Structures are given as C-alpha cells and as structure tokens.
Amino acid sequence: xxxxxxxxxxxxxxxxxxxxxxxxxxxxxxxxxxxxxxxxxxxxxxxxxxxxxxxxxxxxxxxxxxxxxxxxxxxxxxxxxxxxxxxxxxxxxxxxxxxxxxxxxxxxxxxxxxxxxxxxxxxxxxxxxxxxxxxxxxxxxxxxxxxxxxxxxxxxxxxxxxxxxxxxxxxxxxxxxxxxxxxxxxx
Numbered sequence: 001x002x003x004x005x006x007x008x009x010x011x012x013x014x015x016x017x018x019x020x021x022x023x024x025x026x027x028x029x030x031x032x033x034x035x036x037x038x039x040x041x042x043x044x045x046x047x048x049x050x051x052x053x054x055x056x057x058x059x060x061x062x063x064x065x066x067x068x069x070x071x072x073x074x075x076x077x078x079x080x081x082x083x084x085x086x087x088x089x090x091x092x093x094x095x096x097x098x099x100x101x102x103x104x105x106x107x108x109x110x111x112x113x114x115x116x117x118x119x120x121x122x123x124x125x126x127x128x129x130x131x132x133x134x135x136x137x138x139x140x141x142x143x144x145x146x147x148x149x150x151x152x153x154x155x156x157x158x159x160x161x162x163x164x165x166x167x168x169x170x171x172x173x174x175x176x177x178x179x180x181x182x183x184x185x186x187x
Contacts, residue, residue, distance in 0.1 A: 011176075017057065
C-alpha cells in the first residue's frame with residue numbers, strides 16, 4: 001500500500017485581516033504579526049493598564065484546490081487517512097497564543113465543521129520562530145465541482161499590548177501548510 005501526500009500552503013501575510021484589526025498587525029514579507037508598542041521613554045508609564053489588555057486579531061485564509069493537491073482525496077479516495085496543519089509561528093510568552101482551525105462550510109445547511117485545530121499553547125514557547133504540527137482526524141474533503149462545500153482557515157493571534165513585549169517577540173504566523181495523506185490499497 002502506497003501513501004500519497006498532498007499539500008496546500010500559504011504565508012501568514014496572505015490572509016484577510018478583519019477590518020477592525022488592521023491597525024493591530026504588521027505585514028512584513030511572509031509574516032503577519034501583532035504590533036508591539038515598542039519601548040517607552042525612560043520613566044514613562046504605559047497609557048492605562050496595558051499589562052492586562054489582551055488583543056486578538058482574526059485572519060482568514062481561503063482554501064481552494066490547487067492543481068493536484070486534492071486530486072487523490074477527492075476522486076478515488078474521498079477520505080484522507082490523516083489531515084494536519086504545519087505552522088511556522090512565533091509565540092513569545094504566556095500572554096501570546098495562536099489558534100488556527102481548518103473549517104469546512106456546508107453551503108446548503110450553513111453548518112461549519114472543524115477538521116483540525118492548531119493551538120500554540122500545546123507546544124513549548126519560544127521567542128523565535130518554530131515549526132510545529134497538529135494532526136486532525138480522518139475527514140472527507142470534498143472539492144468536487146458539484147459538492148456544496150467551502151473551506152477556510154480561521155487564525156487568531158492573541159497577545160498583550162505591553163511595552164515589555166517588543167514587536168520582534170509578539171505572536172506571529174510565517175506560514176501554514178495543510179497536509180493530507182491517503183493510502184491507495186491498489187498500489
């Protein structure tokens with residue numbers, strides 16, 4: 001039996017940021033990151049009590065079939081044996097969190113089904129970028145032309161707007177990869 005691996009990728013900065021959050025993020029190359037306040041003037045107090053203020057930015061990524069990426073999953077093998085999210089991200093501390101969910105929308109019923117959830121809090125924290133993978137369940141990813149399904153990634157970056165959290169240590173996403181593995185019993 002031969003396993004077939006199919007991939008779909010995006011960079012962090014390619015997503016659509018909620019309009020209300022546009023002033024809270026920076027887009028630099030492939031990376032989308034929460035804005036930090038930067039250093040304060042010596043002796044200056046932060047405006048208000050920002051040590052408790054948590055900000056969450058929601059970014060969505062449309063998932064569409066890429067030539068060949070979902071062929072094996074949708075044709076002879078409609079159910080992937082495994083579906084995972086590989087994420088290159090930065091989660092610099094206890095106040096930061098990144099959650100990314102692969103969601104299927106049934107366009108007939110409006111029901112959304114979560115396929116895979118990536119949560120940075122399930123991995124060790126690091127001030128630098130790291131690559132981690134969350135594995136989901138066996139799922140039917142139906143991209144067939146007549147199937148009334150749509151897919152997207154829902155990503156949230158959460159962090160505190162404190163001066164002690166410089167911009168190069170705030171929550172950030174550099175890249176996301178969806179990986180499907182199917183087994184062909186005839187190979």
